Amino acid sequence: MAKLYYYYSAMNAGKSTVLLQSAHNYQERGMDVLLLTASIDDRFETGKISSRIGISAEASLFDKNTNIPELVKSRNESNALSCILIDESQFLTKEQVYDLSEIVDNLHIPVLAFGIRTDFQGELxxxxxxLLAWSDKLIELKTVCHCGSKATMVIRMNEQGIPVKEGAQVEIGGNDRYLSVCRKHFKEAVRD
Structure with a gap:
Protein backbone atom coordinates (compact mmCIF):
# COMPACT_ATOMS: atom_id res chain seq x y z
CA MET A 1 0.00 0.00 0.00
CA ALA A 2 1.36 3.41 -1.00
CA LYS A 3 2.00 5.97 1.74
CA LEU A 4 2.85 9.63 2.16
CA TYR A 5 6.17 9.90 4.00
CA TYR A 6 7.57 13.05 5.55
CA TYR A 7 11.30 13.05 6.26
CA TYR A 8 12.06 16.17 8.31
CA SER A 9 14.97 17.68 10.17
CA ALA A 10 16.97 20.82 10.77
CA MET A 11 19.44 21.81 8.04
CA ASN A 12 22.46 19.62 7.24
CA ALA A 13 20.96 16.29 8.28
CA GLY A 14 21.37 14.70 4.85
CA LYS A 15 17.79 15.00 3.56
CA SER A 16 18.84 15.45 -0.07
CA THR A 17 21.33 12.60 0.21
CA VAL A 18 18.63 10.22 1.48
CA LEU A 19 16.25 11.41 -1.24
CA LEU A 20 18.83 10.84 -3.98
CA GLN A 21 19.70 7.39 -2.58
CA SER A 22 15.99 6.47 -2.56
CA ALA A 23 15.64 7.64 -6.18
CA HIS A 24 18.69 5.57 -7.13
CA ASN A 25 17.22 2.48 -5.47
CA TYR A 26 14.04 2.75 -7.57
CA GLN A 27 15.87 3.60 -10.78
CA GLU A 28 18.40 0.77 -10.58
CA ARG A 29 15.42 -1.61 -10.50
CA GLY A 30 14.06 -0.08 -13.71
CA MET A 31 11.34 1.96 -11.99
CA ASP A 32 10.46 5.52 -12.99
CA VAL A 33 10.45 8.25 -10.35
CA LEU A 34 9.43 11.88 -10.39
CA LEU A 35 11.86 14.20 -8.62
CA LEU A 36 10.58 17.62 -7.57
CA THR A 37 12.38 20.55 -5.97
CA ALA A 38 11.33 24.08 -5.08
CA SER A 39 11.98 26.68 -7.76
CA ILE A 40 12.70 29.24 -5.02
CA ASP A 41 15.84 27.36 -3.90
CA ASP A 42 18.52 28.52 -6.31
CA ARG A 43 21.57 27.87 -4.12
CA PHE A 44 22.93 25.27 -6.50
CA GLU A 45 21.74 24.70 -10.04
CA THR A 46 18.08 25.36 -10.89
CA GLY A 47 16.22 22.15 -11.66
CA LYS A 48 18.68 20.00 -9.77
CA ILE A 49 18.63 18.34 -6.37
CA SER A 50 22.14 18.51 -4.93
CA SER A 51 23.61 17.01 -1.80
CA ARG A 52 26.49 18.53 0.13
CA ILE A 53 28.43 15.29 -0.37
CA GLY A 54 28.54 15.88 -4.13
CA ILE A 55 25.72 13.84 -5.67
CA SER A 56 22.89 15.38 -7.66
CA ALA A 57 20.02 14.63 -10.05
CA GLU A 58 17.80 16.57 -12.43
CA ALA A 59 14.39 17.47 -11.02
CA SER A 60 11.19 19.17 -12.08
CA LEU A 61 10.49 22.47 -10.35
CA PHE A 62 7.48 23.38 -8.24
CA ASP A 63 6.22 26.60 -6.76
CA LYS A 64 3.00 27.57 -4.99
CA ASN A 65 1.13 27.61 -8.32
CA THR A 66 2.28 24.22 -9.59
CA ASN A 67 -0.56 21.80 -10.27
CA ILE A 68 1.12 18.63 -9.00
CA PRO A 69 -1.74 16.27 -9.99
CA GLU A 70 -1.49 17.50 -13.62
CA LEU A 71 2.29 17.09 -13.56
CA VAL A 72 1.93 13.55 -12.21
CA LYS A 73 -0.83 12.69 -14.71
CA SER A 74 1.28 13.90 -17.63
CA ARG A 75 4.38 12.06 -16.46
CA ASN A 76 2.45 8.90 -15.52
CA GLU A 77 0.90 8.65 -19.02
CA SER A 78 4.29 8.24 -20.71
CA ASN A 79 5.73 5.84 -18.13
CA ALA A 80 4.11 4.52 -14.96
CA LEU A 81 5.54 6.28 -11.92
CA SER A 82 6.76 4.11 -9.06
CA CYS A 83 7.47 6.95 -6.64
CA ILE A 84 7.42 10.73 -6.23
CA LEU A 85 10.30 12.30 -4.28
CA ILE A 86 10.12 15.94 -3.20
CA ASP A 87 13.03 18.03 -1.93
CA GLU A 88 12.45 21.28 0.00
CA SER A 89 8.89 20.17 0.77
CA GLN A 90 8.48 22.88 3.40
CA PHE A 91 7.72 25.17 0.45
CA LEU A 92 4.64 23.17 -0.60
CA THR A 93 1.24 24.71 0.05
CA LYS A 94 -1.39 23.05 2.21
CA GLU A 95 -3.40 22.33 -0.95
CA GLN A 96 -0.42 20.70 -2.65
CA VAL A 97 0.11 18.40 0.34
CA TYR A 98 -3.57 17.46 0.19
CA ASP A 99 -3.13 16.74 -3.53
CA LEU A 100 -0.17 14.50 -2.71
CA SER A 101 -2.33 12.55 -0.26
CA GLU A 102 -4.89 12.10 -3.05
CA ILE A 103 -2.16 10.79 -5.38
CA VAL A 104 -1.14 8.27 -2.73
CA ASP A 105 -4.72 7.22 -1.95
CA ASN A 106 -6.12 7.11 -5.49
CA LEU A 107 -3.16 6.41 -7.78
CA HIS A 108 -1.29 4.26 -5.23
CA ILE A 109 2.00 6.03 -5.89
CA PRO A 110 4.22 6.46 -2.81
CA VAL A 111 5.31 10.04 -2.06
CA LEU A 112 8.49 10.77 -0.10
CA ALA A 113 8.69 14.41 0.96
CA PHE A 114 11.87 15.83 2.50
CA GLY A 115 12.02 19.17 4.27
CA ILE A 116 12.76 21.40 7.20
CA ARG A 117 10.19 21.42 9.97
CA THR A 118 10.57 24.95 11.38
CA ASP A 119 11.93 28.32 10.32
CA PHE A 120 14.47 30.55 12.05
CA GLN A 121 11.80 31.80 14.47
CA GLY A 122 10.71 28.30 15.50
CA GLU A 123 7.50 28.47 13.44
CA LEU A 124 6.26 25.70 11.15
CA LEU A 131 2.85 17.19 6.02
CA LEU A 132 2.98 16.67 9.79
CA ALA A 133 -0.82 16.51 9.79
CA TRP A 134 -1.45 14.43 6.66
CA SER A 135 1.51 12.05 6.32
CA ASP A 136 1.15 8.35 6.99
CA LYS A 137 4.70 8.10 8.29
CA LEU A 138 6.93 10.73 9.92
CA ILE A 139 10.68 10.12 9.88
CA GLU A 140 13.09 12.44 11.66
CA LEU A 141 16.56 12.68 10.20
CA LYS A 142 19.03 13.77 12.83
CA THR A 143 21.90 16.22 12.86
CA VAL A 144 23.87 17.67 15.76
CA CYS A 145 24.30 21.02 17.45
CA HIS A 146 27.79 22.38 18.16
CA CYS A 147 27.30 21.13 21.77
CA GLY A 148 26.76 17.54 20.61
CA SER A 149 23.01 17.43 21.34
CA LYS A 150 20.45 16.68 18.64
CA ALA A 151 19.82 19.81 16.53
CA THR A 152 16.11 20.44 16.03
CA MET A 153 16.07 24.19 15.34
CA VAL A 154 17.63 26.60 12.85
CA ILE A 155 19.16 30.01 13.51
CA ARG A 156 19.45 32.59 10.71
CA MET A 157 22.55 34.75 10.90
CA ASN A 158 23.47 38.06 9.29
CA GLU A 159 26.74 38.71 7.45
CA GLN A 160 28.53 39.28 10.77
CA GLY A 161 27.38 35.93 12.17
CA ILE A 162 24.87 37.52 14.57
CA PRO A 163 21.51 35.72 14.97
CA VAL A 164 18.61 37.40 13.16
CA LYS A 165 15.33 37.51 15.08
CA GLU A 166 13.00 39.16 12.53
CA GLY A 167 12.40 39.04 8.82
CA ALA A 168 10.66 37.13 6.07
CA GLN A 169 10.06 33.46 6.78
CA VAL A 170 11.78 32.43 3.57
CA GLU A 171 15.29 33.57 2.78
CA ILE A 172 17.33 31.09 0.80
CA GLY A 173 20.77 30.29 2.14
CA GLY A 174 23.09 27.58 3.30
CA ASN A 175 25.76 27.26 5.95
CA ASP A 176 26.66 30.91 5.39
CA ARG A 177 23.22 32.03 6.66
CA TYR A 178 21.87 29.21 8.82
CA LEU A 179 23.05 27.13 11.73
CA SER A 180 21.34 23.99 13.06
CA VAL A 181 21.20 23.96 16.87
CA CYS A 182 19.48 22.26 19.79
CA ARG A 183 16.47 23.90 21.43
CA LYS A 184 18.58 25.24 24.33
CA HIS A 185 21.00 27.06 22.03
CA PHE A 186 18.13 28.26 19.83
CA LYS A 187 16.47 29.90 22.85
CA GLU A 188 19.78 31.46 23.92
CA ALA A 189 20.34 32.90 20.43
CA VAL A 190 16.90 34.45 20.02
CA ARG A 191 16.63 35.91 23.52
CA ASP A 192 16.67 39.71 23.61
Missing amino acids: FEGSQA
Missing part, protein backbone atom coordinates in the same frame (compact mmCIF):
# COMPACT_ATOMS: atom_id res chain seq x y z
CA PHE A 125 6.39 26.24 7.40
CA GLU A 126 3.01 25.81 5.66
CA GLY A 127 4.16 22.67 3.83
CA SER A 128 5.72 21.21 6.97
CA GLN A 129 2.58 21.80 9.00
CA ALA A 130 0.41 20.08 6.40
